[in-house]
Amino acid sequence: MPEEFSESGAPIQRYDSPAERKWTLPDTSDSNINEIERHIEAHIGKVDSVLHEILSDLVHIDVHIVKPTTLRPYSTLITSGMSDLPMVVPNEYAEFAYAELMLCLPDGWPLNSDQEEHYWPIRWLKRLARFPHEYKTWLGKLHSMPNGDPPEPIVANTQLCGVALGRPMTTSVDFHRLVISPKKTIQFYSVLPVYADELAFKLKEGGEALLEKMEQQKVTELLNPTRKSVVTRPWWKVF
Numbered sequence: 001m002p003e004e005f006s007e008s009g010a011p012i013q014r015y016d017s018p019a020e021r022k023w024t025l026p027d028t029s030d031s032n033i034n035e036i037e038r039h040i041e042a043h044i045g046k047v048d049s050v051l052h053e054i055l056s057d058l059v060h061i062d063v064h065i066v067k068p069t070t071l072r073p074y075s076t077l078i079t080s081g082m083s084d085l086p087m088v089v090p091n092e093y094a095e096f097a098y099a100e101l102m103l104c105l106p107d108g109w110p111l112n113s114d115q116e117e118h119y120w121p122i123r124w125l126k127r128l129a130r131f132p133h134e135y136k137t138w139l140g141k142l143h144s145m146p147n148g149d150p151p152e153p154i155v156a157n158t159q160l161c162g163v164a165l166g167r168p169m170t171t172s173v174d175f176h177r178l179v180i181s182p183k184k185t186i187q188f189y190s191v192l193p194v195y196a197d198e199l200a201f202k203l204k205e206g207g208e209a210l211l212e213k214m215e216q217q218k219v220t221e222l223l224n225p226t227r228k229s230v231v232t233r234p235w236w237k238v239f
Contacts (some may be wrong), residue, residue, distance in 0.1 A: 008206035026060040030082055032180055033062065035066070036080045038102065043175035044076055051122065051174040057135045059084050061126045064175055068107040074108060074222055077122065079100040082129035083186045087138035096140050096187055098180075101125055102168055119156050121223060124154070124163060127192060141189060142207030144199060151196045156218040158225035160193040164202065166211050167199055169220040190221035201231040 037047050051063040059081045060189065066076040079101045086097040103121055105111070110118045132138045144164040147154050151161035167176055168190040172204050178186040192214065194202075202210040213230040214220075 008209075024058050026056050026058060026081070026084065028081075028207045029083050031060075031081070032178075032186065033080045034074055035178065035180060036078070036083075036186070037064060038177045039175070040066065042077075043171055045069055046071060047118050047236075053081075053126075055169070057079075057130070059130060062128045063098070063125055065111065067220065071130070072104075073102075075105045075111065076102065076170070077105065077125060078188070079129045080126055082132075085133050087132040087139045088136045089140075093138070093140070095185060096138070098184055099139060099187045099189060101129055101165075101189055101191050103193075104170060104219060104220070109223075117157050121156050121191075121193075123124055124193075128163070128191065129201065131134050131230075133195060139165060139189070140187070141167060144194070145169060146196075146199055149201055153192055154193070158193075159195055159226060161196040162194055162199055163205065164192045164194050164198070165189045166192055166214070166221075170222060171235055192219070192221055196227045197231050 001038075004211045024229045040047055046066065047064045048067040049065045051065065053061055055205075061081040062081055064080060066072070066078075068074050082100050083098040087099065089097045103125065105121060113119060116123075126140060131145075136193065144162060146162035153159050153161055165219075166189065167173075168188060176188055178188070180186060194210075198210060201213075210230070217228075219227060219230055
C-alpha cells in the first residue's frame with residue numbers, strides 16, 4: 001500500500017479496524033510497574049493511587065496518579081503497562097520501542113467520575129497506550145491522532161479534537177527516560193490534546209513547528225479544555 005505524506009513531508013498512517021482476533025490475556029512477565037513507580041516518585045512526586053484495569057486485552061494498562069502539591073498544583077497521570085511489550089518501530093528507531101504516557105489535570109478535576117466529560121482524559125491515555133499493540137505500530141514524539149476523520153470534538157464541553165505527543169514539559173528532562181537494561185529504555189511522552197486547526201497546522205508545517213508554538217504560548221500537558229488555539233490568528237493581524 002503506497003505511503004501517504006502530509007504537506008510537511010511526514011508520513012500519514014490510516015488505520016481501519018484491527019483484524020478480528022481472540023481476546024488476548026496480557027503477558028506481564030516483562031512488567032516494570034515497580035521501576036516506573038519509583039521513577040515517578042523520584043522525579044514527580046509520591047503516587048497517591050493507581051487506577052487498575054479490571055479486564056485487559058494485550059497489555060494491562062494502569063494509571064498512576066500523583067496528587068496536587070504546592071510545587072505541582074495539579075494532578076499528574078502516568079501510565080504503566082504500555083511498555084510491557086515492544087512497539088513495532090522502524091529499525092532506525094529501535095531505542096524508542098518502549099513507551100509510557102502522561103498528562104496533567106487541573107486541581108479539583110473529578111478523577112473518580114464516570115461521566116465522559118470528566119473521564120475522557122483517562123480513556124484516551126488507556127486508548128493510546130494500547131493502540132500500538134493492537135494495530136502493530138508505534139507512537140512517539142510528534143505523532144498525533146485525530147478523533148475521527150474529519151476530527152470532531154472529543155466531548156461536548158470542549159472543541160479539542162485529538163492529541164499530539166511530545167516530551168513532558170512540566171517535569172525535568174531526567175523523567176523523560178527510564179533505563180531498565182541495556183536492551184530496554186522506556187520513553188515517556190506527554191499527551192497534548194489539540195484542536196482541529198492545530199492538527200491541520202501540524203500536517204502542513206510539521207510536528208516540531210506545532211510543539212514550538214505550544215511552547216511559546218506555554219501550552220503544556222496540563223489540560224485546559226477551553227484554552228485558545230496556538231495557531232489561530234489574532235483579529236488585529238487579519239487586516
